[in-house]
Amino acid sequence: MLRTLAKGIDRFSARLNEVSAAAVVFIMLLTCADVVLRAFDRPIPGTYELVGYFGVVIVAFALAWTSVERGHIAVELLVDRLPRRAQALIEGAGSIVAMALFSSLAWQSQVYARDLMESGDVSLTLGIPTWPFVIVLTFGCVMMAIVLLVDAVRRIKRGILP
Amino acid sequence: MSPTEAGIYGFLILVALMFLKIPVGFVMALVGLGGFAYLVTWDAALQLIAQDFFSVFGSYNLTVIPLFVLMGQVAHHAGISGRLFNAANKFLGHLRGGLAVATIGACAGFSAICGSTSATAATMASVALPQMKKYNYDPALATGVVAAGGSLGILIPPSTIFIIYGILTEQSIGKLFLAGVMPGILMALLFVATIFIWTKFRPELVTPAPRSTFREKIASLAGVIETFILFAAVMGGLFLGIFTPTEAAAVGAFGTILIALAGRNLTWKGFVQALNETTRVSCMILVIVAGATVFGHFLAVTRIPFDVGSWVQGLPLSPNMIMALIIFIYVLMGCLMDSLAMITLTIPIIYPVITSLGFDPIWFGVIIVVVTEMGVITPPVGINVYVVAGVARDVPLHVIFRGALHMLMAQLATALLLILFPQIALWLPQLMH
Numbered sequence: 302m303l304r305t306l307a308k309g310i311d312r313f314s315a316r317l318n319e320v321s322a323a324a325v326v327f328i329m330l331l332t333c334a335d336v337v338l339r340a341f342d343r344p345i346p347g348t349y350e351l352v353g354y355f356g357v358v359i360v361a362f363a364l365a366w367t368s369v370e371r372g373h374i375a376v377e378l379l380v381d382r383l384p385r386r387a388q389a390l391i392e393g394a395g396s397i398v399a400m401a402l403f404s405s406l407a408w409q410s411q412v413y414a415r416d417l418m419e420s421g422d423v424s425l426t427l428g429i430p431t432w433p434f435v436i437v438l439t440f441g442c443v444m445m446a447i448v449l450l451v452d453a454v455r456r457i458k459r460g461i462l463p
Numbered sequence: 464m465s466p467t468e469a470g471i472y473g474f475l476i477l478v479a480l481m482f483l484k485i486p487v488g489f490v491m492a493l494v495g496l497g498g499f500a501y502l503v504t505w506d507a508a509l510q511l512i513a514q515d516f517f518s519v520f521g522s523y524n525l526t527v528i529p530l531f532v533l534m535g536q537v538a539h540h541a542g543i544s545g546r547l548f549n550a551a552n553k554f555l556g557h558l559r560g561g562l563a564v565a566t567i568g569a570c571a572g573f574s575a576i577c578g579s580t581s582a583t584a585a586t587m588a589s590v591a592l593p594q595m596k597k598y599n600y601d602p603a604l605a606t607g608v609v610a611a612g613g614s615l616g617i618l619i620p621p622s623t624i625f626i627i628y629g630i631l632t633e634q635s636i637g638k639l640f641l642a643g644v645m646p647g648i649l650m651a652l653l654f655v656a657t658i659f660i661w662t663k664f665r666p667e668l669v670t671p672a673p674r675s676t677f678r679e680k681i682a683s684l685a686g687v688i689e690t691f692i693l694f695a696a697v698m699g700g701l702f703l704g705i706f707t708p709t710e711a712a713a714v715g716a717f718g719t720i721l722i723a724l725a726g727r728n729l730t731w732k733g734f735v736q737a738l739n740e741t742t743r744v745s746c747m748i749l750v751i752v753a754g755a756t757v758f759g760h761f762l763a764v765t766r767i768p769f770d771v772g773s774w775v776q777g778l779p780l781s782p783n784m785i786m787a788l789i790i791f792i793y794v795l796m797g798c799l800m801d802s803l804a805m806i807t808l809t810i811p812i813i814y815p816v817i818t819s820l821g822f823d824p825i826w827f828g829v830i831i832v833v834v835t836e837m838g839v840i841t842p843p844v845g846i847n848v849y850v851v852a853g854v855a856r857d858v859p860l861h862v863i864f865r866g867a868l869h870m871l872m873a874q875l876a877t878a879l880l881l882i883l884f885p886q887i888a889l890w891l892p893q894l895m896h
Contacts, residue, residue, distance in 0.1 A: 321746070322738040325529050332530075332713035336706065352709065353523040360520040363746035372743040373486035373750060374801050378843055380484040395485040402493050409513040438517055 307451045311369050314448060317441075318366035324358040347427035354424070357434045361441025364403075365448045386460045393456035400449035407442035410435055466502055470765030473498040477758070477808075487804040488747070491754030492516075498761040512757050519753040523709060524630055529745035530712030531621045534693075534719050535577030536740045540733035541723035544586040546686025547572040552594070553683040557674035560662040562598060563608045564655050566591040570612030571651040572687065574619035575694040576719065578626070579744070580802075580839045584613025584847040588854035601668035602858045604661065607840075607866020610847040611874070612654060614836035619647035620698060621712065624806065624835055627752065628828045631810045636708040637701040638892040639828045644698075645887050646829055646877060650836075653873035661869055689722045702895055748803060755807030768812045775816050782820040783882065789813060790834055790878060797838020801846070805838065806831060826881070829888040833878045840867040840874075 328351075335348040367373055380391050414435035422431045464472070473494050480490040492512060500508035519525060538544070551568035555561050570587050577583050588609045595605035617624040620640030629636040662669050675683075697715040700706035706714065723729035762768060775785060796805050810831075817827050839847040842864045852860050881887055 318739070318742055321742040322735075325533060325738060325741055325745075328526055329530055329533065329713045329716050332710055333717045336710050336714060349523050352526050353521045356523070356526040356529075357517065357521040359526070359529055359742065360746050360749045363742040364750070367743045367746040367750075370743055372747050373488060374747055374803070375484045375486045376481045376800070376844070377484055378799070379482045391483055395483055398480070398485055398493065399489045402489055402496070405496075405509060406492075406512055406516060409509045410517065413510070413513040413517065434521060435513075435517055438513075438520065 303451075303454065307455065310365075310447060310451055314365035314369050314444060317362045317444060321359050321362035321366075324355045324362070328352045328355050328359075347424065347429075350424040350426060350429070354429065354431075354434045357437050361438045364441045365444040368445060368448050368452070389456045389460035393453045393460060396449045396453035396456065400446050400453060403442045403446040403449065407439050407446060410439045410442060414439060466765040467767060467770055469498060469502055470762060470767040473761060473765070481800075481804075486750070487801055488750035488752075488754035491751070491758040491804070491808065495754070495757035495759070495761040499757075499764065502761070502764045511760055515756045515760065516753045519756055520749060522630075524636075525626075525749060525752065527626055527636070527708045527712045528623060528748055529741055530709065530716050531578045531623065531626070532582075532744050532748075533737065533741040534621070534712065534716040535579060535582045535616075536737035537716065537719045537723060537729065537734070538573070538576050538690075538693075539582060539586040540730075540737045541719070541726070541728040543576070543686075543690060543719075543723075543728075544569060544573050545590045546683075547690060548587070548590045548594070550683040550687045552672070553675045553680045556672040559666065559671065560600075560604075560658045560669045561672055562591070562595045562600060563604060563658045563662075563669070566595070566608050567612045567615075567651055567654045567658070570609075570615050571619060571647065572690050574615040574617075574647065576621075576690055576697075576715065577616050578621040578623045580614045580616040580836065581846050581850045582744075583616030584610055584850045585854065587613055588851045592851075592855050598670045598672050600670070601665075601866075602855070603862045603866035604658075604668050604869075605866070606848075606851050606855050606858050606863040607868070607870055608654070608658065610840050610845070610851045610863060610867045611870030612651075613847050613850070614839050614874070615647055615651060618643045618650060618829075618832050618836060620644065621715070622832065623748065624802065624832050625828060626708065627748075627803065627806060628810065628831055630752075631755075631807065632814050632824055632828070634824050634828060635892075637704075638825050638895060640698065640701060640708075641891040641895060642825050642829050642888045643832060644891055646833065646881060649880065649887060650833075650873060650877040653876050654870060657870055657873045689726070693718050693722070704895075751803050751807060755804075758808065759811045762811055768815055771812050772816050772819060776819065782822065785816075785820060786822065786830075786882060789817075790830065793831070793834040794837055794841070797834060798841045799844055800838070801844070802835040802838050806835065823885060823889060825892055826885045826888050830878065830881060833874060833881065837871060837874050837878075840864075840871060 335345040380388055414432040418432040477494045481487055496508050496512050548569040551565035555565045573583050620643050625639040626636055629639050697711045701711045839845055848863045851863055
């Protein structure tokens, strides 16, 4: 049961990561187009703000998959020398701590998005509202918290069960 | 508890959590959040992390990171490192230790289109190690040269460390890039000198490779042109002020893709792999930057940066002695910590000290990069050594560290020369106006 769920979450994280990759390609092409068109005095208006907004998409949508791939740099020096069970338990506890961080980040960014929506915050040139991109961050953090929760359960089980 | 004490406890908790294998970016954000809540209020602290994370992820200036990472990744998957090594080998391979010298040359070339030490080390390891093995090069020498040569990735522009330093200290990334060029060439030459001296005393470590013909030499140059064009486009655009760093990176990444496609060197699979690496590495870096931003805001409400500053200024030491001390501390920290975490944590404290002592901020950026380069090859946490070990599975870690430590001499010499002659770093950026 847990295994199927974990697999589904991993796969969904990988899909999200593809969106992140697409966003990288998008900002690359947009910026290049702007550079070329600028030479003909026809710059693309709002390039900077779009690139910034899509920067949020890049990181938020890659968060969960980076965690699945254990891509977030950590100091392994000490823990990797401990017995296997202690390792699993410490890593599990660490995932719970990290989950607390991303849960509060998810909650608080959603509050922040609502504030921005009410105050009507928009970008300078194109007038695109900011709040949907804050919601992107919320979404990324929710996925991240779920991935960390599954990871914690998996590790603690490995630490306790024979 | 006074704000200073809270800051000190914050640091201790930070180090403790880091050693429990919680990712460094998360730890910085957590401790920053807790500390800020303690000194101000929980509400303010929670608002702070949401805004900090959003503003870092959505920063136009920081989008330069995924784009330069993509450029390096595509270059790797398109086999540019192989062609660089081939050319360097045709010209230098017949010298004593020539394959190692050629490896340094190719590392320097690849560094001109890649901004990361571990990516440069990884790509050169897969290209150069099999060749050195074929000619019976000593494993410690072969792997050590690749691990150390890879560290040029962040000194020769583009460079992720310069970008992070520039953003943290509000210095021009273009100037920092230019400041890295001459020290990068200097360090590469000192690496070569180290290889010559090493093999002079221990000639049995290497066997000579055959000399290549003039025709072969000329033919191999074709493989260097692409790198040269890309480097010229990126750095030229920055130097002339045509591009912002993000634009330079976008043009560089797209140019690398186009050149790779034109040469039929990039498969769809390779491109997808490059993109996957790009999102993973960029996400990792930007989470650390966001965590460091939160932690920095906590530090700002403690009195620590101020206290450290006045303490250092009260020391009965000359500025150069203090600089030597700072470098020494960085080298020690670099042994234990990830370079990015080390820089993002220390710069808010060290940078005001540096400027108040009258050191040039651009020059100090170069110093920071050079000490970081030492950090990536010194035990026990030398990321480049682990990367090389991942490719050279038959060579034990301590053997690679032994080889890399020989090359550390060249890095120390570079740092010393930079302190004695700051102009090595500063004359190129001074031309840019």
